Amino acid sequence: MSPADHPPDGRREEVSGGRPRGEVDTPNGRDTTIGSSARRVGGIERVTGAQQYVADLRLDDVLHVTLVHLNSARARIGEIDAAEASRVPGVLAIVTADDLPQPVARFGPGYRDRPLLATAETKYHGEPVAAVLAETLDAAREAARLVSVAHEELPAVLSIAAARDERSPLVRDPELRGADDPFRGTNTLTEWQFGWGDVGAATADHVIQQRYTAASTTHFAIEPHGFLAAPDRGGVAVWSSIQHPYVLQRLIADTVGLPLARVRVFAPDPGGGFGGKQHAKYEPLLAVLALKIGRPVRLVLTLEETFQAVRSPTFEIGIRSGFMSDGSIAFQDIDIDGLLGAYADIGHRVVSKSSYLACGPYRVPDARIKVRALLSHTPPATALRGFGSPQMAWAFESQMDEAARLLGLDRLEIRLRNLAGRGEEIVRGAGDTPADGDWAESVRRAADWIGWGDPLPDGHGRGIAVGIKSSATTGASYAIVRLLHDGSATVLAGTSDMGQGARTVLAQIAGHELGIPIERVAVVMGDTAAAPYDMQTSASRSTVFMGTAVLNACREIAEKLREMASETYGVATDDVTITAGVVRMPGREVDAVELIADAFGPMLGEVIGTGSRRGDHIAEHPLGGHAAFYEFSCTASEVAVDRETGEVELLRHVTVSDVGKALNPAHVAMQDEGAAVMGLGQTLMEQLIFDETTGRIQNLGALDYRIPTTKDLPLEMASLVVENEDGPGPYGAKGTGESGLLSTAPAVASAVHDAVGVVVRDLPLTPERIWRALRELG
């Protein structure tokens, strides 16, 4: 792209003024054009109610599954009396751990610790002890209420303090740990130490030490998790609202002892994922039940059960920061506790991967980061949009504000002074990906939009903060593109489209490369028997990883077309060029359809291209690989705080994301704004509150756990992008989708301080916390 049609500051007029208006931009009549806001593929199905999610699927002869839980955080399981329950008409079976093959299979993406059903003791409120299978959901529910489980309440570990107390009971059975596990007698799952330089020897003019906490929140995808399983021609088929169908396929194969080729996972587009649908929850149990009973089985979680299945870790971050008088960072000494639940799920990775970048996007000469992943008798914590990075930004950005106040520096200025420039290392000495964007540009644009430095009325304040997230460190995406003989194309890709718009952007890439409109591209996803392997849909990777695989597949098709043209028309391959489906050779120009007709004749045929994009494992790297790119964003917010109530009114809010290239600007804006609003929920209102005795989530359900509605939005909101085409994905794209929430909390907290002078170091910033801080201020 020439500088003329792409201003060097990355400004895109339709975006920089605020939200794009969403018109379909169809230069040359083709809405596949990269950089145009093509309408969502699958959009019509979604506005007409025709889109089928897992809970909408009907299987003949299906049995309904309901799970039996105890009202306690931790209990020793005694006799399970199912006699009365089994007399409920329509009940076929009541299955407990004793009825499963022994030892009961355990699973988990990092640690195989979670049993299919609780054995011996339950370890969190909501852990199932039995599964009821019945002909109707009513019968299954009634029977589940009648299952009587003798049990003895046991003391539970519910907080970081308790998890670190060596007198506390152990969450994880010692026999699940290796004999050489140094944490065998503790509630530490594992720990890490990252860093560079020598913090002990580092000197600073000022040292700031603080502790920040961030509550556990839940995903609240509007679609509760749903699962089906059925015997399938000597194997098993599983339907799940899952982000990682191929990880699930492998898990099911391992659990039931079948080859991958006999396990078919259908992954209908999830109704929102946000990380909560990455890893299996009840699919292995359902597969075992379906094969045991020989009939299809169905389990759709209630929203309450979904809360008990997915949440983020609780974080406590102690941070000691050294600053020089000019505002430059001298060192960071950080101590992080991440409280997971009873089983690891992917929570340990959330804690380690986010902590790795706990110093932020800054130039830090010396760093020491000590990290613990702790276990507790609470629902397993898992990935949630941002993967721990927003919590890290909460700490390191709040420290920047502390330093600015102490040193009398402007909050914008101190950030610009420390921000790493393009090509500078942020994590030093490990050969990691250096700063891969002009990050200061994002910060300046956010500051411009919010009117940094302009006078404000009393009680109003502004804040600004940055955030960074390491994207995928490893990955493997494969795609097949079939150019059919009428010139339309089918893309087979294993990505999950959970609302981020993967189908649309992959169709755009294929359409752009093959020179066909988006209406002539079909994207087939959600069936492991149809689409080739994709490691996972996470870490904002799909545009970069699967997008590149699709691009490469299309380019393989172009190569094949050149060879076909050479053979068919008797010209040298080197003399054939292909651009967007047009085949040019000396004295002749045909389109791909004509070439295919001439080459294949009446028997017809198709041209198949394959492509892949891998990021391979690096054994010696602490995270197993270097970030493919960073998601960097800057948030600026303007608020008014009510001194009487502590309530925060959001006046203006902007996110600026460094996306490399917005392949579909409307989709990028939707992702960014959605992330920002989720971030505002986590900042101001969302927290899971655990009962201190039963471990039950007290605000279990939509009535008591509030997420933002249309009435909680900032009065004015904008999503801006920086596009320097410097990403590793197609056309210079980086991933996005998480960036909008990386720095929400510190930006809003900074604005609150600017407005009324209080500092709150615990998330969420509830009116009560702000009100109490105002009272202390006097």
Added chain:
Amino acid sequence: MAADTLAVSFVVNGRNRTIEVGVHRTLLDVLRDELGLTGSKECCAEGECGACTVLLDGDGINACLMLAVEADGRAVTTIEGLGADGTLSRIQDAFLAAGGVQCGFCIPGMVMSAEALLSRQARATPTEIREALSGNLCRCGGYNQICDAVAAAGSAEGGPAEDRA
């Protein structure tokens, strides 16, 4: 378990239906499980998320909070009942054009709430739109495109409505 049942006669998407339903079954259960109309979604099942919003005699209601038998003699419109002959309603089309659709799970309920609003008030102000959609939760987006879509659909008949200061 012999559940008590009652016959319910109602008009669903313009069609007269009489079916025998369990007295404890919600309207949402019956629409989804008995009539195969799965466009209305279940999320919270307690009237907080709006994913199950349908029109009852033209008013938007949470189908999860109403027993099916209570709908006897009433007219129910679900997302499947909008548009005609394969065309989209103005609101559905506006949702697509404004880019308000992401995962889509909340969208049927959003569209029905918008239909309820615009059927009683063709041109709604931004504040009225936010109020009318405040019972419909979306977790993917920032709501703005959805509100824009409703404003665009509403203003198609006249100029855009504005908030009065």
